[in-house]
Amino acid sequence: MAKIKRTKLVSLRKENFWSQKDVVNILHQEFGIKITNSYYGMIEQGARNPTLKLGVAISKIFNVGIDEIFFEHQHNKMLF
Template sequence: MKRDKLIQYRKKKNWSQKRVVQELREKHSIKITDSYYGMIEQGVRNPSLKLAVAIAKIFKVRPENIFLSTNTTKSCEKGPEQAI
């Protein structure tokens, strides 16, 4: 599943995928390849929690705004017996 929001956030800054990878390395000491980042955008690969949080910080959004497609907290609001 292609991550359109992630692509939109990147394009809004007029950044290339290479620029995002540079930001991750420089600001968060996370080293990934341009190719791997491209696979994350295309939905072929899922980032680790640490990487997902770093990507979200770069774009100044919450990780769930990029990586979750549904609201996963609703089942927890009903109580533990109903969430199962």
């Protein structure tokens, strides 16, 4: 399976002027989730997939649905 960079996640972080370390700190402070900066970077790069708990926490931080960040939407060409 090819890794897909999560550009939406990166852009949400940058819109808030946060570093990856900032997101990791928020995850720890607000949700009690401890991950490394490196692991978070791998999530952004698509090299790692977060657990459901971590994915939900990330989506709450950015106030968007989990599907907007972690699921690729493909349209079925037959329907169009």
